[in-house]
Amino acid sequence: MPEAIWITFAFVLGLLVKAVGLPPLVGYLAAGFALSGLATAAGIAIEQTSVLEHIAHLGVLLLLFTVGLKLKLRSIVSPEVIGGSLLHFAITCTVFAPGLYWLLDLDWRTALLLAIALSFSSTVLAAKVLESKRELRAFHGRVAIGILIMQDLIALVVMSLAAGKSPSEWALMVFGLPLLRPLLYRLLDASGHDELLVLLGLLLALVVGGLGFEAVGLSSELGALIFGAMLANHPRSQELAKSLWSVKEVFLVGFFLQIGIGGLPDQKAMIFAIAAALVLPLKGLLFYFLLLAFRLRARSSFLTSLSLTNYSEFGLIVASVALPQWLVPLAITVSLSFVLSAPLNRFSHSIYERISHRITRFESQKRHPDExxxxxxxxxxxxxxxxxxxxxxxxxxxxxxxxxxxxxxxxxxxxxxxxxxxxxxxxxxxxxxxxxxxxxxxxxxxxxxxxxxxxxxxxxxxxxxxxxxxxxxxxxxxxxxxxxxxxxxxxxxxxxxxxxxxxxxxxxxxxxxxxxxxxxxxx
CATH class of the missing domain: 3.40.50.720 (NAD(P)-binding Rossmann-like Domain)
Incomplete structure (x- = not known):
């Protein structure tokens, strides 16, 4: 029974890393790699199954749905979100694509797609860390989530183009979703406070948002996020989010386990992952100075940038569609960035206090209206x-x-x-x-x-x-x-x-x- 082994390893290593002050998700990642290493060394049949893959996907959908429940869309449609995300994407691809082309002797298409995959930041990790610190509604948290949403939309476009597919004509129905808000509000009011409330959340996140968007050629992740955001202004939205908390947390363990169980990398994959980790600070620095250019203060720019200084699971999704041969190296790269980023974000405020005197001199004299x-x-x-x-x-x-x-x-x-x-x-x-x-x-x-x-x-x-x-x-x-x-x-x-x-x-x-x-x- 592989599920028993997964649960045991996840609990033990999650407990160990929590004891040293790190987020349990770092332990879940380590559990996946430990299981993969055990399978390789002892010949034990421990591998990804369709059950684990499905649980992982459900965890991501529920996380994005609960993130949507805490979002006010009008607060993320701002110059720093739209401009910062698009400029970062364009600069990253312009710099990384030629470098990968020359250093790894790749064709231009592969180099560009690989640069695109590395340009994204992890929605799952950033949302998880911000949520654990209760900073999703803070100014820097909303800016980070807004940029991540923009990146996810870019990823969806890239995957559609790379796969040679386009959404069906039924996808235009998405623009009419706001008309459903009164109905959704009534359903939320009628669901009470017990199991019907949980089932409503699962219905909207997994069925209507997930399967519904997939049926019209769109991302299930985007669907879960949008349906959560449609309920964000309802007085009981936070009650719904709390009711889904435990279910979401359990499913997310599967997501982090899945990354590690995928298999141990070879030497080339490890070299690529280490090299990508070494340039990871450049990604954060670019975000930092772009946000300063949009008149954010040093503190908000630093905290936002640090939460975005990682690589994304969406990069793995892009690779699965367009770069299957790069899936394992990218999986190790994403995992390594999680291990580095999670503890840094945990101590982000104390880190800023130590270095604030050095980085505040780059602030603009003109202040952002929110600050x-x-x-x-x-x-x-x-x-x-x-x-x-x-x-x-x-x-x-x-x-x-x-x-x-x-x-x-x-x-x-x-x-x-x-x-x-x-x-x-x-x-x-x-x-x-x-x-x-x-x-x-x-x-x-x-x-x-x-x-x-x-x-x-x-x-x-x-x-x-x-x-x-x-x-x-x-x-x-x-x-x-x-x-x-x-x-x-x-x-x-x-x-x-x-x-x-x-x-x-x-x-x-x-x-x-x-x-x-x-x-x-x-x-």
């Missing part, structure tokens, strides 16, 4: 993170203190709050340059309602470092995180579920307690 510096002015109460918890806190406090402000790292969300009458502006608590220029002369209270623990810790530390001696309160799901938040400088950190229970009990006392007092008789 204007923030002044708190006469604000007395600050709510950081305007999700459900932050919004509830803001609405409760606003009648008591009109000088209240909310901050959120999603510009689109900040705009929505502004339209609803709230004083909310864009700011990223994890942006060190934001704290450097912060002016808060009358601030006396701060509510930390961000979704991730890292943002709360940074905010608490920076507020105290800047001399703020007012009251800081936060919420969290876990007791160990509450301790860390208090150690970082917060006065109080409350457990979300415990406070919910206290609130329910308070309502009970207010209502039932009064009634019982009325019927109580003296002894």
């Amino acid at each position: 204007q510096p923030i002044s708190l002015g006469n604000t007395q109460v600050l709510v950081m993170g305007m999700g459900r918890t932050g919004t509830a806190a803001y609405d409760w406090l606003a009648p008591h203190d009109s000088r209240i402000m909310g901050l959120d790292s999603d510009p689109a969300k900040a705009q929505t709050h502004q339209k609803e009458g709230r004083n909310v502006v864009f700011a990223d608590a994890e942006d060190t340059t934001f704290w450097e220029g912060l002016h808060m002369p009358e601030l006396h209270s701060v509510v930390l309602a961000m979704s991730d623990i890292e943002g709360k810790l940074i905010a608490a530390r920076m507020l105290r470092k800047l001399g703020f001696d007012g009251y800081i309160v936060a919420h969290t799901m876990f007791a160990d995180e509450a301790i860390k938040i208090r150690e970082a400088g917060a006065n109080d950190a409350y457990l979300t579920m415990s406070e919910t229970g206290v609130a329910l009990a308070s309502h009970l006392i207010d209502q039932a307690g009064l009634q019982s007092a009325q019927v109580r008789k003296p002894v």
